[in-house]
Amino acid sequence: MDKPYLGQSCLEQGYLARYLAQQILPEIGKIGQDKLMASKVLVVGCGGLAASALTYLTAAGVGELTLIDDDVVELGNLNRQILFTEADVGQNKAESAKLRLSQQNQHVKINAITQKFNLANGLSLVNCHDLVLDCSDAYSSKLAINYCCSLTRKPWVYASVLGWDGQAALLTLHNRHAPCYKCWQESAPHGLRNCEANGVLGAAVSTVGSHQAGLALQYLLGYLHNANCLWVFDLWAMEQKKFQLSKRHNCKFHSDKLENLPFCSYEELRLWDEYILLDIRSGDEWDIGHLPQARHVSPGILMEVEKYYKTTQNLVIYCNQNTLSQLVVENLRNLGYRAFVLDGGYQAYAHLAVRKLD
Amino acid sequence: MQIYFHGFGATRILSGYMLEIDPLTSIAGIRKKLMQSIEAQEKYASVYDILSTTVFATEQQVFSDEQLIVSDTTLHLLPPVCGG
Numbered sequence: 310m311d312k313p314y315l316g317q318s319c320l321e322q323g324y325l326a327r328y329l330a331q332q333i334l335p336e337i338g339k340i341g342q343d344k345l346m347a348s349k350v351l352v353v354g355c356g357g358l359a360a361s362a363l364t365y366l367t368a369a370g371v372g373e374l375t376l377i378d379d380d381v382v383e384l385g386n387l388n389r390q391i392l393f394t395e396a397d398v399g400q401n402k403a404e405s406a407k408l409r410l411s412q413q414n415q416h417v418k419i420n421a422i423t424q425k426f427n428l429a430n431g432l433s434l435v436n437c438h439d440l441v442l443d444c445s446d447a448y449s450s451k452l453a454i455n456y457c458c459s460l461t462r463k464p465w466v467y468a469s470v471l472g473w474d475g476q477a478a479l480l481t482l483h484n485r486h487a488p489c490y491k492c493w494q495e496s497a498p499h500g501l502r503n504c505e506a507n508g509v510l511g512a513a514v515s516t517v518g519s520h521q522a523g524l525a526l527q528y529l530l531g532y533l534h535n536a537n538c539l540w541v542f543d544l545w546a547m548e549q550k551k552f553q554l555s556k557r558h559n560c561k562f563h564s565d566k567l568e569n570l571p572f573c574s575y576e577e578l579r580l581w582d583e584y585i586l587l588d589i590r591s592g593d594e595w596d597i598g599h600l601p602q603a604r605h606v607s608p609g610i611l612m613e614v615e616k617y618y619k620t621t622q623n624l625v626i627y628c629n630q631n632t633l634s635q636l637v638v639e640n641l642r643n644l645g646y647r648a649f650v651l652d653g654g655y656q657a658y659a660h661l662a663v664r665k666l667d
Numbered sequence: 668m669q670i671y672f673h674g675f676g677a678t679r680i681l682s683g684y685m686l687e688i689d690p691l692t693s694i695a696g697i698r699k700k701l702m703q704s705i706e707a708q709e710k711y712a713s714v715y716d717i718l719s720t721t722v723f724a725t726e727q728q729v730f731s732d733e734q735l736i737v738s739d740t741t742l743h744l745l746p747p748v749c750g751g
Contacts, residue, residue: 356751497720543676546679552728
């Protein structure tokens with residue numbers, strides 16, 4: 310690798326010095342470092358796994374990290390959640406982690422969201438990041454991540470720990486042949502299988518979190534040789550094994566094609582006898598302005614669509630530019646619904662919108 | 668055929684356990700046989716319920732419930748974990 314030269318700015322030389330040790334690795338180099346610095350990673354959960362994973366992603370110079378967690382630091386977390394100190398007890402985990410990581414590397418942009426990750430906020434968050442890290446501690450959160458990543462075709466790094474054991478997997482859901490979480494973990498774990506109920510060793514959490522960071526960095530650098538494998542760690546026996554995962558043919562979480570989705574224009578709708586126009590943008594966007602006759606729903610409506618709509622109804626979906634609405638319509642059609650994408654999305658018809666000031 | 672088990676985590680106690688099973692039995696069938704086999708044994712009480720959602724794998728590959736096992740092998744037991 311080239312050494313700093315006189316014409317380089319202090320900033321460039323600072324970058325070089327900071328990342329020199331990893332940049333001299335033949336698998337990284339200047340091109341790889343640039344890739345890392347241009348990457349955006351969403352991290353769901355800021356507990357034990359995130360402590361290790363985030364530390365290494367921040368140190369490696371990943372460009373932007375978004376942390377989401379609604380939980381607060383408790384004294385009982387400190388055996389494994391090593392980003393936090395006693396002074397952080399009672400503080401939001403995402404905010405505290407942001408503070409700590411910002412001190413670690415000022416060049417990394419860090420965003421903190423003090424909410425629980427769910428289907429309502431998840432789709433748009435996942436959609437604007439390159440990769441998602443699952444550092445959550447609940448099966449429901451892992452399902453929500455899997456669902457959002459399946460819909461938006463984004464890769465994610467799953468990880469879990471319990472006792473002396475852990476698991477991790479890079480699931481490349483941008484590849485239609487890749488397995489998702491539900492392909493191998495078909496049903497919910499029996500009973501409470503979390504750290505509070507069953508105990509956990511800090512070193513096990515740290516091992517899995519570091520492995521998760523390694524998988525994430527490999528993906529961001531463009532290496533997929535460890536993708537779609539389940540890594541299992543047993544710190545009691547001091548062993549680890551790697552198992553190949555494959556897509557389950559009857560997994561409902563996969564969508565195989567986006568082609569041939571039915572679009573309709575707002576003008577066409579006037580010719581239809583019945584339809585339901587659904588706005589899946591954020592609540593704030595809806596408040597600012599929305600199309601006449603539209604109803605506001607979360608993209609998460611998909612999870613319980615049968616409660617609200619019949620398969621015989623015409624459901625017309627729009628978001629801003631139809632990025633998410635196409636995915637939602639595709640999934641609704643897979644579920645047997647008569648769903649349509651509003652051609653052009655909200656932006657094409659913003660001039661017709663009902664606005665707050667109107 | 669002989670199926671040996673190797674357990675991770677909560678199923679570690681089943682490491683070395685062996686069952687004699689008919690060839691061409693599915694993972695679902697093996698899971699059921701294993702659960703029936705340990706049901707009456709008190710020392711396995713803690714792991715019985717976990718087996719219903721435990722993932723089975725051979726040396727290289729995670730298997731779904733429909734997968735058939737055709738000959739002697741070792742199956743790894745990967746219990747669900749959700750902590751973070």
